Amino acid sequence: MMGTEAKHIGIVGAGIVGVSTAIWLQRAGHRVTLIDRLGPGEGTSYGNGGVLASCSIVPVTVPGLLKKAPRMLFDPNQPLFLKWSYLPKLAPWLVKYLSHANADDVKRIASAVHGIVGDSLADHQALSAGTGAERFLVPSDYVFVYNDRAHFEGDAFGWGIRRAHGFSWDELEGRAFSEYDPTLAPALGFGVRLGNHGVIKDPGGYVKALAAHAEMNGARLIKADVTGFVREGGKVTGVRTGGETLSFDDTVIATGVWSKPLAETFGLKVPLESERGYHIELWEPNMMPRSPAMIASGKFVITPMEGRIRLAGVVEFGGLDAPASRPPFDLLMRNIRAAMPGLSWKDKTEWMGHRPAPADSIPVIGKVPNAPGAWMGFGHHHIGLTGxxxxxxxxxxMISGQQSNLDLAPYAPMRFQ
Structure with missing residues (x-):
């Protein structure tokens, strides 16, 4: 290892961010302990859409959202839901979130997000190489599906941002598109095909395989809830779980939306909300889409996976405690029947989970201000697997004291002080 001493690092959270951090730290010569209340790949990392969506750099808060959002909330066919009883609690976050719905902020956010997801396929290939998890990783196209060219041109602002960041694509129209993917409805007459993307065929299995590789290389895995941190002379020197106190040289907080209360123990108030995400899996389908497809009219993704198709892409705001709602599942089913009318399947499973959404749509990555020894990595909205x-x-x-060639300022937890 280059000029850095080996440390023992505690990582709170064993989703894709925590497990990736563990593997890269091991490769840098450090010892790691992963702590998660459910075990690896059981939370949000399990339930995402499974697409390595490098091009997903445009935040939800595009110009015009303020006008559209109220209409969307009252239309059961729109992919935005709100538990109204949660609105008073959501309001402070929502005001901050909507304040970014302007062109300048969108460009700034897209640039920051691109730094984390822009080379996702290569990043996953580098991470998973030689771990046994690479069998879940499939390079693929990613297709955005529109009704027609006019529908596509309505999204010109977002596509302009992607072009500015070096993304290129093929536009497939009419017959050329139906020949590319005959499983999709004839009414969907226009496709934007981006190469150099990827699919994780089983996201939960992938994260578990990566964690097993880390364990095989000496990582300790503890199933526990972290209840607090140990500090000596201002430095964070370990964590408390229900049963024991664990000592570490450095500690990483990577628990997605559950990172907010942990950050607050350091006096850091991160404006973070749960963007409640839904997925449905249709098992043993009679047909598979050629590649993952984002159906623009319903803002949902159809992903071909191992033995099933996964449908994902509804946003609901309602906090961490309320049970799943029926309408988002019903909407996904209406959407898939319209998009793939010939589809049938043997079995159906449903899932709801919590995507960590910072009010400025930029992940939180870096050292905790005023708490040496503590680090954070969370807040990727719906692209945590990708990034x-x-x-x-x-x-x-950062923990190894090495310089990055990426400007890390946009991600710094310090920005919330």
């Missing part, structure tokens, strides 16, 4: 490996790599570099 997990790069986030883990950056944290490993």
């Amino acid at each position: 997990g490996p790069k986030t883990g790599y950056l944290l490993s570099q």
